[in-house]
Amino acid sequence: MTPDAWFNPAKSNLFVIAAILVAGFVWSIQRARAGAPIKIRRIAGLDAIEEAVGRATEMGRAVLFVPGMRDMDNVQTIAGVTILGGVARKTAEYDTRLIVPTSRSLVMSTAREAVRGAYLAAGRPDLYSDEMIYYVTDEQFGYVAHLDGVMVRQRPAACIYMGPFFAESLILAETGNSVGAIQVAGTAQPQQLPFFVAACDYTLIGEEIFAASAYLSRDPAMVGSLRGQDFGKLVAMGAIAAGVLIETLRVVTGSVALASLSERFLRLFALNF
Amino acid sequence: MKTQVPILITMIVGASLVLAMFVPHSPFRTLDEHFSVWFDILACFAFVLGGGNLLKVHLRKVSARGKDWAYSAVTVASFLVMLVAGLFKLGAPSWDTDFIGDGTWFKAIYDATFAPLQATMFSLLAFFVASASFRAFRAKTREATLLLVAASIILVGRTPLGDTLTAWLPRPLEFLRIANLSNWLLSVPNLAGQRAIMVGIALGVISTSLKLILGIERSHLGGVRE
Amino acid sequence: MPAPRTREPLHCTLARIDRRVIFAAMTLAVALPMLFHLEFPVHPSPIVTRIFEKIESLPPGARVLFSFDYGPSTAPENQPMAEAALRHALARGCRVYLMTIWATGPPQVVRAIDNAVKTDFVDRVYGRDYICLGFKAGDQGAINALAADFKGMFTTDANGADIESFEMMRGIESTKSFDLIVAIGAGLPGVKEWIQFAADPGNVPIVAGTTAVEAPLLYPYYPRQLIGLMGGLQGAAEYEAALLAKYPQFGERSARAIRMMGPQTVAHLLILALVVIGNVAFVLERRAQKRATR
């Protein structure tokens, strides 16, 4: 490869895979926009958010929303802020107090835009104030110490954790539980999922957190993108199934032709073609 | 201006970074690296924004003399002390030395307060793990039972006791020894689960990125779709 | 359950247990074994034994690169494993090269030198038998660069002395020049990056030690890409046990993880007991509910 070429041939397989995925997404989105009906399965964790906000309203207590421990360069954080928009729309409709402490000031800025937009869309811009969303500290456990303090002193009726979480997941969920809050969590950090699954009432597992904004908005283009995600999974499953079949036949038959086919097939998924 | 320009910026920056993977020609070749540094710089401006906001919130509480205002004063004071110690490199022999080098006030405060506070908050987890085990890890369903069984095998398998408990198993049943069982659990079913989660997350990330680049997802801009 | 009318059912009593009782139990489960120096015999498992055998097979003078990729917050887990492996390599007469790609790592390297080299191997000469290279920024990029040109990245040792002035640095071109990499890590960047950027591309043997949290993520690499793995405190204790069986002269100094496994085991048992009690309460409660609705 010459350093000044306009295309890197070592990445041509990745280019094709990316093109297939993107085409699948765009096609699904276009079809949805054109009005093709798309069914989406129930995601219990997201339905629970409405229930949680409703309960906070009944009890006259606040909703605490935690968008995770990373900055806006993390896609999970972006997903978290998008879900926050949906939550804010509900708290605006029900006139329920919303508390959003953040551990990054960029997240604070973005979250303010999202919440302000939601209150406007719900027709209650009068209820919005910047003070609902504030920066605490970038330090993981300093932030956790503050969140614990907020929970025991303000006793929110609902705690919603959406975004990237690390060791603190259990401290938050257990403290939230001790004040009797209904808790909904979602993260794509595999190591933290068992703690959320065990200690919270509802948990969005892995990919589900990225489906949330589409699910909440019910906007055709967004719902179409979920279809695109499913298409991607089909591509992955098909590739695995085909590869496993070739490999198994190779081992069973010991054929040389299959060995070279299997090698070529695996090369399609090499990081440097 | 308020919505269209940001969407355009996101689109250009995002799309050119995706292209950069396939196009080694300049300027794409070094785009990733440069944008990373730019982002780091922006994140540091964000510290200033965050610090400003923190001061604003707590100074307001102090001046209003509301409930717990004294604690807000603690936050303001500790923030300013740490800031001055660090920015002016107090205690350092000269300006060209490390801001957190030996002998600086910044390091002394860090060692005395920051480090133990952080480690202690971290170790609180052991207590919460205990209370969650009692309260939350219940065999309510078949799924929950599986989680419990897997966790128990690892918990016992990773202690000297587990070894002793199953060391009597004869050779043909060796794979049932708890150390072997926990190894298998980790390297086989655990691996399969991790993979399924990883591929799913990758698709979620790709989809979200694409929606951002195409301008479909804009709720972070306060954008109700027009 | 035929409980006397005057007493409340067992599951109600259990359900009312305050969190603070559990917290107190946890405190005692850790503090008492520490106070009374409770110890259990530790037997090395295969995944740890393979590391021991690998280092045991190295000839005197072999070059071993140690990377200390962790900070003080996980030192209780990582430090004992790092020191045990370091003692072993020195006991075999290997030349050891100590470095870190974590900004919080240098104090840990210094501690290992104080605890292991300067107490058990006073005859070893700095620059001939061991060297402290210090910290290199750049995360996995740094590993990538070391795999191409080692001395281009480390132009000096940790004290700023010219790298070429040390006898043991002669002939070191890249990470391929080493006979073994020992990566002790606590997260990202860490063992995974050492495998991906140095061990795999250069075909350099690698052994590792990690925190318990990281360990499950590394199993996919064992045993093909990773010779052996010390996972968490138990992994460290197993290595110490293997080391002491062959080299009893290190004694108490190399039994820190074994000592810590006492409270660790009791705490695990407590957690298991809590899970069991919680589930007993749950079953009783469900049974009582069924009876009430019948």
Added chain:
Amino acid sequence: MSGAMSGATLADSMILWVGALLTLAIFSFLYRDNPFYKFAEHLFVGMSAAYWMVTGIWSTIVPNLFGRLYPPSLRAILPAVAEGTPNLWYAVPLVLGLLLLARLVDRIAWLSRWAMAFVIGFAAGTNFTRYLQSDFVGQIKSTIVPLVVLGTGAAGTADGGGGASGLDLGATISNIVIVVGTLTGLVYFFFSKEHTGATGKAARVGIWVLMVTFGAAFGYTVMARVSLLIGRFAFLGQWLGGMF
């Protein structure tokens, strides 16, 4: 443990004392919220915010912004960098950074969106490629394994069953579990199909695999957390040992 205090300077023992008292203040939260915890919490928040701000300024803004925009400005602080040539491209992050601070002034706060748009675009672009390569394509490749393993002592399985010839039963079972587990796990995440019928059954198996994964993670994490607590108790022991 004890004896660590011998030869310690006054500053060292002060650091130890403050650290020990703050450790106890945080632990007191386990009993209930109280003024000591509140003090430690507010101290932690203020100090750590300043810590990150100072670290960001000295380690990034100074060398990477000023150091590249106008290196001679750093002659007194970072002499090694001061000889470099100015790179005017770094005016862009400077401008974006200033736009970000516009948020502090209500009238022009919307300007900060431009800076945020850059951050979001950066996130979208880098994550798209990174996840495509190592998590999507990379994981597909690793899952392509034969469902039948021949020979003995094949590496990669811990149970090492199997006979002396022919089929390696242990490795075969392991590979089948890996492939079936991964595929059914993926089925669980399907959004456009309700979990009924065959999909439902596959998703059911998928969730079992996920639960075992979570159990393994739980077990190992418990172990790590307990080790850290032992470390903290050892620290308190050192402090107590120094007192007597």
